[in-house]
Amino acid sequence: MATFAELWESLLPIGRDDGTGGYFRQSWTEPELRCRAWFTDQAERRGMAVERDGNGNLFAWWAEGKGQAVLTGSHFDSVPGGGAYDGPLGIVSAFAAVDVLRAEGFRPGHPIGVAAFVEEEGARFGVSCLGSRLLAGEIDPDRAAGLTDAEGTTFAEAVSGDLGPEPPEDYRIGRDDDLLGRIGSFVELHVEQGRALDVPVGVAGAIWPHGRWRMDFAGRGDHAGSTRLEDRHDPMQPFAHAVIAAREAAERHGARATVGRVRALPGGTNVIASQVTAWLDARGPGDEVVRATVAEIRERVSLAAAFHGVDFGLSAESYTSLVDFDADLRKRIVAALGGAPVLPTAAGHDAGILAARLPTAMLFVRNPTGVSHAPEEHATEADCLAGVAALAAVLRDLAAP
Numbered sequence: 001m002a003t004f005a006e007l008w009e010s011l012l013p014i015g016r017d018d019g020t021g022g023y024f025r026q027s028w029t030e031p032e033l034r035c036r037a038w039f040t041d042q043a044e045r046r047g048m049a050v051e052r053d054g055n056g057n058l059f060a061w062w063a064e065g066k067g068q069a070v071l072t073g074s075h076f077d078s079v080p081g082g083g084a085y086d087g088p089l090g091i092v093s094a095f096a097a098v099d100v101l102r103a104e105g106f107r108p109g110h111p112i113g114v115a116a117f118v119e120e121e122g123a124r125f126g127v128s129c130l131g132s133r134l135l136a137g138e139i140d141p142d143r144a145a146g147l148t149d150a151e152g153t154t155f156a157e158a159v160s161g162d163l164g165p166e167p168p169e170d171y172r173i174g175r176d177d178d179l180l181g182r183i184g185s186f187v188e189l190h191v192e193q194g195r196a197l198d199v200p201v202g203v204a205g206a207i208w209p210h211g212r213w214r215m216d217f218a219g220r221g222d223h224a225g226s227t228r229l230e231d232r233h234d235p236m237q238p239f240a241h242a243v244i245a246a247r248e249a250a251e252r253h254g255a256r257a258t259v260g261r262v263r264a265l266p267g268g269t270n271v272i273a274s275q276v277t278a279w280l281d282a283r284g285p286g287d288e289v290v291r292a293t294v295a296e297i298r299e300r301v302s303l304a305a306a307f308h309g310v311d312f313g314l315s316a317e318s319y320t321s322l323v324d325f326d327a328d329l330r331k332r333i334v335a336a337l338g339g340a341p342v343l344p345t346a347a348g349h350d351a352g353i354l355a356a357r358l359p360t361a362m363l364f365v366r367n368p369t370g371v372s373h374a375p376e377e378h379a380t381e382a383d384c385l386a387g388v389a390a391l392a393a394v395l396r397d398l399a400a401p
């Protein structure tokens with residue numbers, strides 16, 4: 001069976017921009033379809049049955065033992081220009097942990113599954129953890145079906161992108177209680193997104209509340225030169241105000257707020273834009289902190305928009321309240337590891353969504369750069385191997401006969 005390094009190297013080049021080192025793996029685009037093919041190949045090499053739910057999530061099952069399965073895994077998709085580890089490390093480590101258990105002759109008393117959840121970053125359709133939200137029934141399937149990407153393709157149109165020319169009729173998106181009922185616990189291994197770990201492996205304490213809001217600024221397109229300042233309705237003005245207000249409100253309330261994914265239309269250099277859309281990402285240690293931060297941003301930007309004669313809209317796209325992982329499972333995992341630091345995270349994860357339906361936990365592998373969602377994201381091979389050993393120890397314990 002392949003070593004971890006060989007497994008990692010076999011997935012690493014897929015979707016990487018060799019110029020920047022960043023990754024571009026959006027759901028059902030060519031790189032992600034190649035990741036899906038990689039997943040199926042790895043499962044088949046291990047005699048693991050591959051299952052795909054109606055939402056496009058993949059599952060590989062080591063179907064020994066009985067009762068509910070212990071599921072691990074993560075996601076393939078990346079943010080634009082993302083790092084190599086966010087998502088894929090959890091999937092490669094899952095197959096590597098299965099190899100470790102098999103090499104020692106372990107026979108699970110419960111099935112073990114490896115998952116690849118679709119659209120975790122929400123970089124194509126705008127809502128994060130879309131695949132796990134659909135599976136868990138945490139988003140209305142009709143709303144999800146209508147989400148569109150930058151080209152106007154809907155999720156409903158894209159969701160059969162890996163099913164070949166004759167997609168089966170009976171696939172439907174949405175909550176799958178049969179599948180959820182077969183899973184007893186979910187443990188996601190993920191690269192650390194931050195700078196807290198000073199040992200190779202940590203355990204997640206809680207996930208901060210976090211959400212995304214879409215900002216729409218509608219002004220009046222005009223000539224960049226011949227239009228007097230007092231005659232302008234320039235949506236870029238309140239937009240610029242939003243960028244500063246997000247930072248200042250976050251500082252004031254102890255939150256983290258970021259404005260991104262900006263689109264100014266029509267986009268000419270000698271044109272006053274007619275409309276600007278942007279996304280606000282706001283997170284904080286508590287729901288109230290996030291609420292107060294977003295309320296301040298909304299108020300300040302509304303004033304700026306009114307001053308510039310621009311219509312402003314702020315609409316919530318997705319929100320996840322504080323996720324406090326299952327305390328008993330976390331305690332059991334820390335014990336299985338012989339002790340490990342427990343740390344909160346401000347990054348969202350599929351484990352945070354499934355926590356509403358079943359006991360979930362997370363392992364973090366140290367990231368010496370602390371950087372994530374960028375090419376500098378990193379984990380050393382030694383720490384990755386420690387992560388695989390830790391995940392194997394957890395699976396050995398949870399799937400014990």
Ligand code: HGY
Pocket residue numbers: 086120121128346347348349
């Ligand atoms: O955005 C997040 O927190 C995660 O990386 N999807």
Ligand code: MN
Pocket residue numbers: 079086121373
């Ligand atoms: Mn991410």
Ligand code: MN
Pocket residue numbers: 075086087120190348349
């Ligand atoms: Mn991730």
Ligand code: MN
Pocket residue numbers: 109110398399400401
């Ligand atoms: Mn058991």
